[in-house]
Amino acid sequence: xxxxxxxxxxxxxxxxxxxxxxxxxxxxxxxxxxxxxxxxxxxxxxxxxxxxxxxxxxxxxxxxxxxxxxxxxxxxxxxxxxxxxxxxxxxxxxxxxxxxxxxxxxxxxxxxxxxxxxxxxxxxxxxxxxxxxxxxxxxxxxxxxxxxxxxxxxxxxxxxxxxxxxxxxxxxxxxxxxxxxxxxxxxx
Amino acid sequence: xxxxxxxxxxxxxxxxxxxxxxxxxxxxxxxxxxxxxxxxxxxxxxxxxxxxxxxxxxxxxxxxxxxxxxxxxxxxxxxxxxxxxxxxxxxxxxxxxxxxxxxxxxxxxxxxxxxxxxxxxxxxxxxxxxxxxxxxxxxxxxxxxxxxxxxxxxxxxxxxxxxxxxxxxxxxxxxxxxxxxxxxxxxxxxxxxxxxxxxxxxxxxxxxxxxxxxxxxxxxxxxxxxxxxxxxxxxxxxxxxxxxxxxxxxxxxxxxx
Numbered sequence: 001x002x003x004x005x006x007x008x009x010x011x012x013x014x015x016x017x018x019x020x021x022x023x024x025x026x027x028x029x030x031x032x033x034x035x036x037x038x039x040x041x042x043x044x045x046x047x048x049x050x051x052x053x054x055x056x057x058x059x060x061x062x063x064x065x066x067x068x069x070x071x072x073x074x075x076x077x078x079x080x081x082x083x084x085x086x087x088x089x090x091x092x093x094x095x096x097x098x099x100x101x102x103x104x105x106x107x108x109x110x111x112x113x114x115x116x117x118x119x120x121x122x123x124x125x126x127x128x129x130x131x132x133x134x135x136x137x138x139x140x141x142x143x144x145x146x147x148x149x150x151x152x153x154x155x156x157x158x159x160x161x162x163x164x165x166x167x168x169x170x171x172x173x174x175x176x177x178x179x180x181x182x183x184x185x186x187x188x
Numbered sequence: 189x190x191x192x193x194x195x196x197x198x199x200x201x202x203x204x205x206x207x208x209x210x211x212x213x214x215x216x217x218x219x220x221x222x223x224x225x226x227x228x229x230x231x232x233x234x235x236x237x238x239x240x241x242x243x244x245x246x247x248x249x250x251x252x253x254x255x256x257x258x259x260x261x262x263x264x265x266x267x268x269x270x271x272x273x274x275x276x277x278x279x280x281x282x283x284x285x286x287x288x289x290x291x292x293x294x295x296x297x298x299x300x301x302x303x304x305x306x307x308x309x310x311x312x313x314x315x316x317x318x319x320x321x322x323x324x325x326x327x328x329x330x331x332x333x334x335x336x337x338x339x340x341x342x343x344x345x346x347x348x349x350x351x352x353x354x355x356x357x358x359x360x361x362x363x364x365x366x367x368x369x370x371x372x373x374x375x376x377x378x379x380x381x382x383x384x385x386x387x388x389x390x391x392x393x394x395x396x397x398x399x400x401x402x403x404x405x406x407x408x409x410x411x412x413x414x415x416x417x418x419x420x421x422x423x424x425x426x427x428x429x430x431x432x433x434x435x436x437x438x439x440x441x442x443x444x445x
Contacts, residue, residue, distance in 0.1 A: 003311065005309070005310070006310060006311070008309060009377070010374070012306060012309055013306065013370070013371075013374045016302075016306060016331065017371070020367070023338050023342060027338070027342040027346075028345075030345045031345040
């Protein structure tokens with residue numbers, strides 16, 4: 001005889017089985033995808049890249065690099081407010097941080113054809129750490145209300161490193177004549 | 189007690205399948221890699237022979253006691269097999285992956301609680317204590333196995349730890365059998381013993397087990413695909429990296445002193 005307790009039991013069993021099958025299928029598909037694309041999918045990698053104005057990035061980076069090379073002493077330095085505006089404020093800073101991780105993954109992706117790219121990936125990983133360090137300092141300065149004074153010390157350096165990273169990745173794809181170079185140039 | 193035609197057929201087929209599986213495990217040298225799984229199969233052979241003898245020459249009570257004891261042993265061994273598969277996947281170098289160890293412990297505890305709740309819910313029509321324990325225990329064991337295997341799949345997908353071919357095959361068989369067992373045991377929990385419905389559920393469970401045993405025989409007989417060789421360049425880079433790590437470690441230790 002079916003009692004109310006049996007009904008509860010079967011409802012619980014049904015929920016249990018559906019959950020087990022749903023969780024199992026989800027992770028099995030994820031596992032299979034990882035097996036099929038150990039280096040990730042190109043479209044997914046590109047879609048993770050945040051949008052930044054490449055001309056503004058180049059402008060900030062160039063200003064910093066020129067000043068360090070002491071080649072253009074006569075050129076006027078960019079004003080901290082202007083740099084902050086060119087980058088897109090805190091939002092732009094966060095995009096730089098996220099894009100650094102994607103750049104490392106883009107080089108890791110190249111390893112499926114050229115295992116030697118491992119060295120470039122490691123170099124970029126170190127650069128990404130540097131950028132992260134500078135951004136942390138900027139966040140700290142922003143919290144203390146000293147962002148303006150920190151911009152020449154940290155922001156310009158972070159953007160210059162990021163700019164160099166993007167150029168290295170594009171150069172690597174160009175030298176290797178790898179598929180997706182045009183997409184990459186458009187996205188960076 | 190005597191065995192009827194259908195049960196006798198299942199018994200003989202099961203014994204033959206287990207025998208064959210044990211031969212495969214020993215001759216293809218899988219017993220060394222999966223000692224607990226081998227022990228489970230060997231125990232099932234002893235179980236089948238012992239229960240047959242007791243069914244023919246013993247009393248109903250002694251059969252029930254033996255059946256219960258073997259069921260407890262079977263549960264312990266099945267859980268140990270799950271641990272064997274987990275340790276093969278999550279600690280291939282002898283140390284548990286640190287991001288998995290804590291999560292796996294939580295998974296085990298949570299699975300035990302959920303399986304226990306599930307096993308306590310039905311009111312089995314069984315009047316004998318041993319029978320009730322058996323019904324609840326079987327339900328508990330099937331639910332627990334399902335949860336643990338799905339949990340292991342989730343962890344391996346998250347931590348990117350690959351399953352070796354034979355480990356994956358054993359887990360697939362065990363997982364499928366546990367899922368069907370869960371359904372049949374759920375039915376057993378509400379249906380009275382010695383009825384057609386009860387026996388039909390038992391046959392479904394036995395057929396599933398025979399299918400899984402056949403799957404294991406074929407899969408464990410076949411060799412796993414040979415791993416790919418590392419390119420010479422990568423091998424050299426790894427060697428350099430290893431030397432650099434050793435050097436850094438020595439430097440760090442010297443600083444600590």
